[in-house]
Amino acid sequence: MDSPMCLVENADGELHVVPGAIKYLMGLNQQVVVVAVVGLYRTCKSYLMNKLAGKRKGFALGATIQSKTKGIWMWCVPHPEKRDHTLVLLDTEGLGDVEKERASSSHNEEEGGDTQFVQFFPHFVWAIRDFTLLLEIDGRNVTEDGYLEHSLELRKGGGRKNLMYNLPRECIRNYFPSRKCFVFPTPTTPANMPRLDSMDEVDLCGSFRTVADTFCRFISQESCTKTVKGGHKVTGRMLGYLVNTYVETIAKGPVPCLENAVLAMAQIENQAAVDEGLAVYQRGMEVVKALFPVDMGQISTHHLRSDHQAIQAFMNRSFKDKNWDFLKALAVAIAKHYADLLLQNEDASEKKCAALLEKRSTPMAQKIKEGIYATPGGYELYCNHYDNMVAQYRAEPEKGVRTGDILEQFLREKSLEKSSILQADKKLTENEKKIHKEKERSAVLEQEKKAAEEKRAEMDLP
Incomplete structure (x- = not known):
């Protein structure tokens, strides 16, 4: 200033x-x-x-x-x-x-109410x-502090004059035990x-x-x-x-009560301490929030560190927090914010995992559309691509806490597709076998026919 x-x-x-x-x-x-x-x-x-x-x-x-x-x-x-x-x-x-009018006020106090x-x-x-006076009392040299204490001595006897004389001195003596004088x-x-x-x-x-x-x-x-x-x-x-x-x-109108003022201040200050502690926690968690999705170990480590910093900030500012009511309020606020962050992290993980699976499965979907797997032995080819797709997904880093759940859900959705290709492959294979057998039988019959013709030809020779 x-x-x-x-x-x-x-x-x-x-x-x-x-x-x-x-x-x-x-x-x-x-x-x-x-x-x-x-x-x-x-x-x-x-x-x-x-x-x-x-x-x-x-x-x-x-x-x-x-x-x-x-x-x-x-x-x-x-x-x-x-x-x-x-x-x-x-x-x-x-x-x-001389330009000011002064007025006095009185108030009732409980006996000994202010001594504490x-x-x-x-x-x-x-x-x-x-x-300009000499620091002497009754012919004896005194210090400046001694002069002050002498000035604060009370007059004996009653009467309004003595009462008015003694009142300010009693106040100074009673309320200011530590006194010093400079001349x-x-x-x-x-x-x-x-x-x-x-x-x-x-x-x-x-x-x-x-x-x-x-x-x-x-x-x-x-x-x-x-x-x-x-x-x-x-x-x-x-x-x-x-x-x-x-x-x-x-x-x-009334005279301020120190204790009431302190209690009122404590309420305001402690609520501000809660707000400050929560703000410290939120700032600390912004670092890990920017990395979402993360695994549970990462977010838990940041949570513990930020929680400690928040409590420290609260303790530095809190004031007369009886029964730790405001500290408990801070803990509740932090827990709520942490729960919200966990949901956000899960959501980020789910979206990333779903996007990865969509990206990895798109080539297979195109092959299905083109009928690549609609041939005998197509199921085996499909399984090779399927296993490769899952392996690539698993190898992707930093997928977050929903990695396994989203994969499991995806594979359940693909089970019908996989079963259909298997059934189609079985039918194609059975038909191929029938055709092969028919060809073999036709070949045998053709061979037999040729053999019979050759035998008749031999019999017709002169």
Whole structure:
């Protein structure tokens, strides 16, 4: 992402997600580290976020009392420390803007209902700008973190004033067990503050640059991959689902429930994992499908390999698939597609085998038409051609799984033809034998007649 884009728009007090930003998140399959900044406007929040992005410009800093950040702006950049992770920077509109009316809301929570989510809350980093005080408490030097913890101490006693004082501190103490503090000196002179975004780093106060560099290193090294209940890592795509759910829920009035949002996201994400797994399987089987017809060993080998790849793709994307319901759905979808492929392979084999037999039997059909086999001994000639045709068919490679079945069916169909030629040959042979015998008998009679004539001739001699 070359520059920040608005993720959640604040228009007249109503929140709306920006479709283009959500689309960008939905296309982000890497796990994300989310860093969000909140605080009073005109306190250099955007400057720090630009620095985290490694850029001089990006988030609008502004130089007037009018806040430049309306809603929530997002900037996705490669994480400087974590490989294959995206750093998602969220810059919120400043609190205390004189043009905005602020309202508070309350909601009922089950006792201890949110404590289980504390482990998934981010680090709480308190950045104090223009810090000119001494880091001392009761005459003792304290660290920046010590100063923060001192600031979070609760006041004793009742009353509305103490209650309002303690409430935000209790929230920070209860929901952010990991806390860090940075105190920043003034970055430059008051006269130069309006052009802070255009100033070179070397022109800023040296002590400010030192703290800013330390701050950025801490954020880069200590910020964890975003997770939800169950320890599941969140990708950009999943973050997009969550943002949509949160904003839609807020627009309806109630406070978003993290668990319900995660469950809704899990349904969408797991169905997408099923679809992705099936697509991986189908792409894997396209290789063997292009070779149809193939034998059972080939298609089975490709099936097992593609099935494994599909399950791997599903596992990489699936999320909170309790009882493996979605994995089972993937298995059913794969089984159905495999069954369809088996039928297609059988059909391809049947067509190829039938075409081969048709090609090999055509010369014999022509000989039958020409009466080649309609002679005595024609059956033997027919059988020689018949056996040769079958041998040629068997020798043809890559006929697929229906090789034997189609040949058997073909031979059954040819049995009547073969029997007819045999019967015809028998009749022709019997007739030939009768004729031969008749010729032999005629020859004998002719011989006898000649012998009788010769004998009469001898008797007539004087």
